[in-house]
Structures are given as C-alpha cells and as structure tokens.
Amino acid sequence: MLEWLIPAASTSADEIDWLFAVIFYTVGVWFVVAQGIFFGLIFKFRRRPGVRSLYVAGETKDEKRWISWPHYAVIACDVVLIAGAIAVWRDVKQVIPPPDETIRVIAQQWAWTFVHPGPDRQLDTPDDVVTVNELHVRNGTTYEFELTSQDVVHSFSIPVFRLKQDAVPGRMIKGWFRPTKTGTFDIACAEMCGLGHALMPAALHIESAEEHAAWLGEHTAVAAAAAGSRS
Amino acid sequence: MSMPAPAHGAAVAHAPESFWSRYVFSTDHKVIGLQYMFTGMAMALIGGFMAYVFRMQLAFPGQSVPLYGLVTAREYNALITNHGSIMIFWVSMPVLIAGLGNFLIPLMIGCDDMVFPRLNRLSYQIFFVSVVIILISLVVPGGGFGGAWTAYPPLSASAHYNHTPWGAPLWLLAVALEFVAFLLGGINFTVTVMNARAPGMTAMRIPIVVWMIVIASLVFMGSVGPLIAGAVMLFLDQTVGTQFFDPKAGGDPLLWQHLFWFFGHPEVYVVLLPATGVVAEVLTVFARKKLFAYKTILGTAIATGIISFFVWAHHQFVAGIDPRMAHLFTITTLLISIPVAEMLFAFIATLYGGSIEFATPMLWALAFIAEFLIGGVTGIFLGANATDIYLHDTYFVVAHFHYTFFPIAIIGTFAAITYWFPKMFGRRMSETLGKIHFWGTVIPFNLIFIPLFLTGVAGQHRRIYSYENFPQLSTPWLNHLAVIATVALIVMLAFQVVFLVNFFWSMRHGEEVGANPWNANTLEWAAPSPPPHGNFVTMPAVYRGPYEYGVPDRDLDYWPQHVPNQEELPRA
Numbered sequence: 143m144l145e146w147l148i149p150a151a152s153t154s155a156d157e158i159d160w161l162f163a164v165i166f167y168t169v170g171v172w173f174v175v176a177q178g179i180f181f182g183l184i185f186k187f188r189r190r191p192g193v194r195s196l197y198v199a200g201e202t203k204d205e206k207r208w209i210s211w212p213h214y215a216v217i218a219c220d221v222v223l224i225a226g227a228i229a230v231w232r233d234v235k236q237v238i239p240p241p242d243e244t245i246r247v248i249a250q251q252w253a254w255t256f257v258h259p260g261p262d263r264q265l266d267t268p269d270d271v272v273t274v275n276e277l278h279v280r281n282g283t284t285y286e287f288e289l290t291s292q293d294v295v296h297s298f299s300i301p302v303f304r305l306k307q308d309a310v311p312g313r314m315i316k317g318w319f320r321p322t323k324t325g326t327f328d329i330a331c332a333e334m335c336g337l338g339h340a341l342m343p344a345a346l347h348i349e350s351a352e353e354h355a356a357w358l359g360e361h362t363a364v365a366a367a368a369a370g371s372r373s
Numbered sequence: 374m375s376m377p378a379p380a381h382g383a384a385v386a387h388a389p390e391s392f393w394s395r396y397v398f399s400t401d402h403k404v405i406g407l408q409y410m411f412t413g414m415a416m417a418l419i420g421g422f423m424a425y426v427f428r429m430q431l432a433f434p435g436q437s438v439p440l441y442g443l444v445t446a447r448e449y450n451a452l453i454t455n456h457g458s459i460m461i462f463w464v465s466m467p468v469l470i471a472g473l474g475n476f477l478i479p480l481m482i483g484c485d486d487m488v489f490p491r492l493n494r495l496s497y498q499i500f501f502v503s504v505v506i507i508l509i510s511l512v513v514p515g516g517g518f519g520g521a522w523t524a525y526p527p528l529s530a531s532a533h534y535n536h537t538p539w540g541a542p543l544w545l546l547a548v549a550l551e552f553v554a555f556l557l558g559g560i561n562f563t564v565t566v567m568n569a570r571a572p573g574m575t576a577m578r579i580p581i582v583v584w585m586i587v588i589a590s591l592v593f594m595g596s597v598g599p600l601i602a603g604a605v606m607l608f609l610d611q612t613v614g615t616q617f618f619d620p621k622a623g624g625d626p627l628l629w630q631h632l633f634w635f636f637g638h639p640e641v642y643v644v645l646l647p648a649t650g651v652v653a654e655v656l657t658v659f660a661r662k663k664l665f666a667y668k669t670i671l672g673t674a675i676a677t678g679i680i681s682f683f684v685w686a687h688h689q690f691v692a693g694i695d696p697r698m699a700h701l702f703t704i705t706t707l708l709i710s711i712p713v714a715e716m717l718f719a720f721i722a723t724l725y726g727g728s729i730e731f732a733t734p735m736l737w738a739l740a741f742i743a744e745f746l747i748g749g750v751t752g753i754f755l756g757a758n759a760t761d762i763y764l765h766d767t768y769f770v771v772a773h774f775h776y777t778f779f780p781i782a783i784i785g786t787f788a789a790i791t792y793w794f795p796k797m798f799g800r801r802m803s804e805t806l807g808k809i810h811f812w813g814t815v816i817p818f819n820l821i822f823i824p825l826f827l828t829g830v831a832g833q834h835r836r837i838y839s840y841e842n843f844p845q846l847s848t849p850w851l852n853h854l855a856v857i858a859t860v861a862l863i864v865m866l867a868f869q870v871v872f873l874v875n876f877f878w879s880m881r882h883g884e885e886v887g888a889n890p891w892n893a894n895t896l897e898w899a900a901p902s903p904p905p906h907g908n909f910v911t912m913p914a915v916y917r918g919p920y921e922y923g924v925p926d927r928d929l930d931y932w933p934q935h936v937p938n939q940e941e942l943p944r945a
Contacts, residue, residue: 144763144830147827147830147831147832148830148831148832154762157759158759158760158762158763161757161759161760162754162760162763165753165754165757165760166754168753169750169751169753169754170750172750173746173747173750176717176721176746177743177746179721180721180724180742180743180746181743183721183724183725183727184724184729184739187660187724187725187726187727187728187729188729188731189728189729189730189731190728193728194661194728194923194930195660195661195662195726195727195728195922195923195930196662196725196726196727196923197663197922197923197924197925198662198663198665198725198726199663199665199666199667200663200664200665200666200667200669200719200722200723201666201667201668205665205666206666206669208718208722208725209665209666209669209715209718209719209722212714212715212718213711213714213715213718216710216711216714216715217711220707220708220710220711223707223753223757224703224704224707224757226757226759227703227707227757227758227759227760228700228703228758228759230759230760231696231699231700231703231758231759231762234759234762235696235699235758235759235762236696236697251534293527293534294525294526294527294528294534295525295526295527295528295626295692297691297766299766299834301763301832301845301846302832302845304762304763305762306691306762306763306765306766307691307693308691308692308693310620310626310627310692310693311527311619311620311621311626312620312621312625312626313620313693315693327845328832328843328844328845328846330834330837330843330846331834332765332766332767332834333525333766334450334519334520334521334523334525334528334836335528336450336519336520336528336534336535336536337446337447337450337519337536338446339446339450339836339837339838340446340837340838340839340840340842341446341842343842343843
C-alpha cells in the first residue's frame with residue numbers, strides 16, 4: 143500500500159511494504175474495534191435522569207476477562223508482528239547477499255560523494271567514477287555500499303528503496319540494495335547535520351545496462367584522462 | 374510536615390503574609406505547584422509560537438512570516454530544536470509532574486505539605502534558572518542551538534560543526550539544570566507518598582494519579598543519571614575541547630545516543646503515566662464509576678515503567694548498531710504495547726455501566742483515550758525494526774510522536790486544569806467557553822497531524838528547512854498537505870485564546886464553589902476550595918478506596934474516602 147504514495151524501486155522496498163501492509167491491517171482492525179466499543183459505551187451510558195451507575199470493581203475473574211481476553215489477543219498479534227519484523231529485517235539489514243558491485247558513499251557537510259566502480263566493476267582502480275550528489279546504478283544489480291562520514295552524523299536515505307542508514311564518523315557501515323525499476327529519484331540526508339541539512343539532496347539515476355554503460359563510458363574517459371595527466 | 378493533626382486552623386495561622394514570602398519564595402506545595410504550572414503554560418505559548426513560525430516556513434517556504442519575518446535555515450533549525458526541547462522539558466514535565474504532583478500529592482494523600490518543603494522550593498528555583506538560561510540561549514550571538522532536541526554529537530559537540538558557539542552549551546546547561554530540578558522534586562514526591570499519608574491511606578487506597586506520579590518519578594530518577602553523565606561529557610566537549618564523542622580522538626558518537634535514549638524513552642512514560650492518572654480520576658468522577666481493575670491498572674503502570682528501561686535502542690535501529698541487536702529491541706518495544714493497551718482497555722471498561730456526564734474535564738479525558746489510541750497503534754510501525762528503516766526520521770515519526778505527546782501534555786493537562794481548577798481557585802471555569810475551546814483544539818489537532826502521517830509515508834523527512842530542492846518529495850499534493858497542517862495549527866493556536874480568557878476570567882469572576890463541586894471521593898475535595906496553608910481544617914483519616922461510586926444501597930452515588938462508615942449516610 144506504500145506504493146500508492148511513493149514508488150517502490152528495490153527488492154527491500156517490496157519486503158518492507160509487505161510488512162507495512164501487515165501491520166496496517168492488524169492495527170487497523172484493533173483501532174476500529176477499540177474506537178467502536180469506546181464510542182458505543184460513551185453513547186450507551188450517557189447520563190439519563192433517574193438511571194444510576196453500576197458498581198463494577200473489575201476485580202473478579204469473570205469481570206476481568208473483558209480486559210484479559212483482549213490482552214491475550216494483543217500478545218498474539220505482537221508475536222506475529224515481531225516474527226514478521228525480524229524476518230524482513232534479517233533480509234534487509236542483517237544479511238548482505240553476495241554483491242555484483244560495491245560503491246562507496248561519503249557524507250559530509252553538506253554533500254554526498256559517490257565512488258562508482260568503472261566498467262571493470264572493481265573499486266580502487268583507475269576507471270573509478272567519482273561524482274557529487276549524483277548516484278548512477280544499474281537496474282537489477284545487487285550493490286553493496288560502504289558508507290562513511292567526514293564530519294558529523296548524516297543519514298543516507300533513499301525513500302524509493304526504503305533504505306536508510308546513518309553515516310557515522312569513524313565507522314564504515316555496509317549495506318546493500320538491488321534496484322528493480324529505472325528512473326530518477328531523490329536521495330536525502332535524514333539526520334540533522336547542521337545549517338545545510340536541507341541542502342543535501344542527491345539524484346539517484348537507476349539505468350538500464352546500456353544506459354549505465356554509456357554513462358560510465360563518458361565518465362571513465364574523463365577519469366582516465368585526468369589520471370593520465372596526473373602521472 | 375508531619376505535625377500531629379493540627380488543631381482547627383492552626384496551620385492557617387502560620388501562613389506567610391507578605392507577597393514575596395507567599396507567592397515567590399513560598400514553601401507551600403500548592404504555591405510551588407502553581408508556579409510550575411504557570412511557568413509551563415507561559416513556556417507553552419513560546420513553544421507554540423515557534424511551531425507557528427516553522428510550520429509557516431514549511432507551508433510557504435521563503436515567504437516572510439507575519440509577526441516574525443523571514444526564516445533562515447539557521448533560525449529554522451533553532452526553532453524546531455527549541456520547540457521540541459521546550460515542549461518536553463519546560464511544558465510537559467513542569468505541568469504534568471511538578472505542577473500536578475506538587476499541587477495534588479499532599480492534598481490527595483491527606484497531609485499538610487511535602488516532607489521537604491525547602492527542597493521543593495529549591496527545585497522550583499533551579500527550574501526557574503533553567504528557564505532563564507534556555508530563553509537567553511535563543512538570543513545569544515550565533516542564535517539558539519539547532520542540532521535537534523536529541524543533540525547528536527559530533528554536531529552538537531563542536532561550534533565548528535553547529536555554528537552556535539553559545540547556543541549549544543547554554544541549551545545543554547539549561548537541560549541539565551532542569552534535570553536537577555526534577556530529581557529533587559522526584560525525591561520529594563516519593564518520600565512524601567511513602568511517609569506522610571493520612572491514617573488509613575493504605576497503598577491500595579491511594580488514588581491512581583498519585584501512584585502514577587510516584588512511578589513516573591522513580592522511572593525518571595532511574596533513567597536520568599546516565600544522561601546527566603552524558604551531558605557533562607558533552608558540555609566538556611563543547612567548552613574545553615575534550616573529545617568524548619569525537620571519533621578523531623577515539624571518542625564515540627554512538628555513546629551519546631545510547632545515554633540520551635536510555636533516558637529519552639523512559640521519559641515518554643514519565644509524562645504518560647501522570648496523564649493516564651489524570652484520566653483515571655476524571656473518568657471515574659464523571660462516569661460515576663468505580664475504576665475498573667484498580668490493581669491491574671497499577672500493575673500495568675509498574676510493568677510499563679520497568680519495560681521502558683529496555684526499549685531505548687529502537688531509536689537507533691539505523692544508527693549503526695549491530696543489526697542483530699535490533700531484534701531484541703523490537704521485541705521489548707512491541708511488548709510494552711501490552712501493558713499500555715491493557716491500561717486503555719481498563720479505562721474503556723470503566724465506562725461500562727456508567728452515568729456519563731459530558732462536562733469539559735470529561736471531554737478532555739475521553740479525547741485522551743481516542744487520540745492516544747492513534748498514537749499507540751502507529752507506534753507499532755516504528756517499533757517493528759524493518760518498517761522503521763523506512764519511517765525513521767520521517768514526518769510519520771513526528772505525527773506519531775504528537776499523537777502520543779499531544780494527548781499527554783495538552784489534552785491531559787487541560788483535563789487536569791479544568792477538573793482541579795475549582796480546587797485551585799475556589800471557582801468554576803465557564804462550561805460554554807470550555808467546550809468551545811475543547812472542540813477548537815481537538816478538531817484542528819487531527820487536521821495538523823493526519824496530513825503529516827501521509828507526508829511521512831510519502832517519504833518526506835523531518836527537520837528539512839525547505840523541500841524546494843527535492844523534485845520528487847515536493848509534489849503539489851504534498852505541498853497541499855503541508856498547507857493544511859499549517860492552517861489547522863493556526864486555527865488551533867487561535868482557540869487557545871478562548872482558554873486563556875476562560876482561565877483568567879474564571880479565576881476572579883467564576884461561580885464560587887464549595888469544597889466538593891464534582892461530588893468526588895478523593896481527599897483533596899475534603900479540603901476547602903482553595904485549600905488554606907496547611908490544607909485541611911481537620912486532618913482527614915481514610916476509610917475506603919478512592920473510587921466508591923454508585924455503591925448499591927446508598928442514597929448518594931459517591932462515598933468520600935474520609936467519611937467514616939457509621940457516620941454518614943441517611944440510608945433509604
């Protein structure tokens with residue numbers, strides 16, 4: 143149901159959206175039933191002349207089941223939701239599948255630097271492509287990212303991937319994603335990082351294999367030329 | 374304190390005479406309670422104005438805000454940071470814990486004052502200093518602190534990053550002093566309730582609201598220590614350049630997050646519990662019902678307090694903690710829904726068989742349950758670690774948070790003020806104005822935060838000064854929602870004028886009432902309205918629990934705690 147409001151463009155997004163829907167319908171039923179009973183009681187027991195209130199302590203087992211049965215039902219729902227949450231979290235955050243490529247994401251006040259592996263699909267080779275505020279990925283490829291921060295805590299957020307991971311200075315944090323849809327989407331910083339916090343938008347370009355190769359070709363030529371002139 | 378039951382009017386004779394000793398340097402728990410309450414209400418006006426300014430910026434980015442002017446990114450950050458800090462630390466805490474606790478505890482347990490009256494005065498004085506410091510911090514060179522109310526280092530730890538060389542340390546100092554004030558208050562509350570109860574006020578006859586304030590105080594005292602240690606380290610980082618939280622020198626930014634949230638999440642329950650206590654008192658009086666399952670409610674409150682110590686890292690699912698740890702905190706977080714839900718079930722069950730009168734305090738108490746349910750169910754989305762990846766730091770969190778804190782700090786407070794106003798000032802508030810204010814607050818409140826659930830689910834992050842740079846996240850549809858929320862906020866703020874008029878007009882001109890205008894059972898209604906210095910004309914003894922409403926075979930449908938069994942009651 144999240145896709146009604148924002149596209150889902152990664153495998154993780156599908157799983158998280160599924161869990162969101164499960165929670166939505168579970169708590170939705172609770173919400174409607176609880177509010178229904180609540181307003182029903184308010185209406186039924188509004189003050190009427192000559193009608194006295196009942197004396198109910200709610201201490202006997204017989205009376206208590208009015209709250210203890212819902213209580214057990216809450217526990218049952220919690221168990222289901224915990225199981226769902228753990229299963230999805232495990233896939234999304236805990237276990238990184240074997241990646242096809244690795245990219246490096248560097249956060250700083252107030253910009254994102256992305257290091258893409260070049261056509262050789264290896265980082266730390268001369269054909270790496272470094273961009274600022276612009277991330278290019280190939281659709282259907284499993285990426286691992288290495289996230290670092292130069293200064294304060296930032297958070298690498300790609301809403302269409304349902305991906306969010308804080309970038310913590312002094313640590314390299316790994317994560318992954320696998321795009322499922324081409325297009326251009328927003329990347330944002332989600333953790334307050336100072337005056338320019340709103341000035342950290344970056345563009346995510348999810349491209350087909352051909353488009354991506356073309357883009358890489360353009361930039362590796364430049365990168366190679368730059369590397370050549372340095373040596 | 375525990376002088377032997379004073380003779381008629383003896384305590385009154387010792388009441389301080391001059392204006393200063395009576396209202397400013399008083400040690401009377403009622404005066405201190407009202408000092409906290411009025412200070413909190415004044416701070417609420419400031420915090421509300423801040424919300425108005427930054428919501429205007431979000432709805433109409435880059436345009437001059439009436440009564441304020443242009444909002445820069447620096448000012449925006451300072452406004453959201455201090456709105457959050459002020460509303461939690463200088464409104465919710467002083468009104469719900471310190472204000473109500475001070476005013477109510479001695480009256481409801483039947484003693485003449487707190488057991489440490491001068492400690493109590495010191496608590497308010499320290500609190501007052503913290504108020505002055507937080508207000509000064511808004512106008513120093515560089516402006517107020519803008520690193521969010523969570524103050525994550527390294528941003529908060531160095532002016533090199535946050536560009537608020539004065540604002541950040543002053544903010545932290547104010548928060549730390551505020552904690553000291555409430556530590557003193559919490560000690561006082563706990564000791565008073567343990568030692569100064571009226572004869573016959575056994576543990577199971579203590580009104581729920583008093584229990585709730587005591588449990589909240591214990592939770593506060595248990596959780597605040599680590600944060601005070603963290604605050605000292607952060608203050609040293611800011612001022613003398615120690616690097617406790619700077620990884621470049623071997624420090625760790627995540628350490629602060631753990632210390633902060635170890636306090637920060639129990640803090641939610643510290644303010645929730647007193648508000649639920651208020652709701653319990655008001656529900657029983659206006660439904661004329663015994664509280665459903667008193668002991669169960671007490672048990673859920675204690676369970677909530679204990680579990681609240683084990684949920685803190687659910688704020689840090691995506692902060693870089695070990696991914697396996699997230700499972701544990703998902704389990705504890707969803708578990709805490711169990712006692713809180715059960716408490717609400719018991720409140721709803723209390724309505725069964727009642728004779729419900731829709732007086733203003735009752736409307737607020739009922740609204741608390743209806744609105745808090747929304748806050749409760751939306752919390753599940755955030756407590757489940759996997760959905761939190763997406764929703765973390767979006768407006769969904771903001772909306773969820775306000776659906777818990779608004780019922781607590783605003784709706785709960787209005788329930789308390791409208792209910793105890795006759796006791797505080799000896800007069801009634803206007804019911805008509807009270808109902809206008811109620812609907813003018815509750816309807817716009819929903820129109821503010823339901824749109825924010827949607828913008829959050831659509832991917833908008835909080836704390837972003839302007840969405841103009843995000844093509845996908847600033848669609849016309851999302852901008853419309855932002856405008857709706859802002860307009861609703863302005864309407865809601867405007868209706869608060871009705872409350873202020875009602876409050877101050879009724880203080881002087883409201884209909885005068887006797888000791889027990891609501892026909893309630895608890896001991897504060899045995900004291901005159903307003904209670905004199907020393908509270909009770911004759912120190913009360915207690916003969917039964919606090920919620921004996923609608924007892925069969927009695928003429929009256931209430932049975933005050935202090936009325937001896939044999940004495941009363943012309944039987945039918």
